[in-house]
Amino acid sequence: MVSPDPGAPTPPSTAQLVRDACDRQPGAWRELAARYEGLVRAVVGSYRLQEADFADAVQNTWLRALERLHTVRDPDSLGGWLTTVARRECLALLARSRREAPTAMAEDQLVVQDPGPEAVVLAEEARRAVAHAVTELPVKPRALVSVLFSTPEPNYAEVSRLMGLPIGSIGPTRQRALQTLRCGLARVGQDVVAS
Incomplete structure (x- = not known):
């Protein structure tokens, strides 16, 4: 892992x-x-939405954040606030889709939504590349990534207790680990989604 440049400015706090x-x-x-x-x-x-609903929920979360950022009581807890906003957006989408769901559809009218063979192969290749990139992380960042992304709703207090890390260092450690993963995946030609 590369040491931070002592002359580099400290990143601003949340x-x-x-x-x-x-x-x-x-x-x-x-x-x-x-x-x-x-x-x-x-x-x-974690809500396992369809692709379009997933994109809508992410976009709506950021829209709500943009509209209501000034209402955040504890800016250092922005992650928890965004988690709540994202959950509410997902629940609203799910409620809306239940109201809009057709009720009397014949079985032969249903379209199979299984991914095709190409999509399955590409998804498996991406999964393997990510798993390999995670194994190349240093021990603590690798463990942190595993804990954060193996739990549907990671709780920083619980992660802090499990990992023996101060709560305030979880976000920056996570960010550095994800940046290292992005670089590793880019080296092997995997498309990288910003995170």
């Missing part, structure tokens, strides 16, 4: 980024999105 984003400072919103995109996508992914 609280500072929230304040800057509320004040419409350039780059603050982009940095918040970069730090928390993976969390939002993981929360939404």
Whole structure:
């Protein structure tokens, strides 16, 4: 792992980024999105929505965040706040889809939604590449990634207890691990989704 440059500026805290984003400072919103995109996508992914609904829930979460960021009481707990917003967006989508679901559909009218053989092969290849990239992480980041992404709703207090890490270091450690994963996957030619 590369040591941080001692001359490099310290990244702003989440609280500072929230304040800057509320004040419409350039780059603050982009940095918040970069730090928390993976969390939002993981929360939404735990609801196993269809692809279009997944994209809508992620987008709606960020829209609500943009609209209501000024209402966050504890900016250092932005991850928990975004988790709640993402859950509510997923539940709203699920409720809406239940209301819109056709009721009397003949069995022969149903279309099979199974992925085709190409999609299955590509998904398995991507899964293997990610699993291999995770095994190349240093021990603590690898364990943190495993704990965070093997649990549908990771609780930082529980993760802190399990890993012996201060709560405040979980997010930055996670971010560095994901950046290392992105670089490793890019080296082997895998498309990388921002997280």
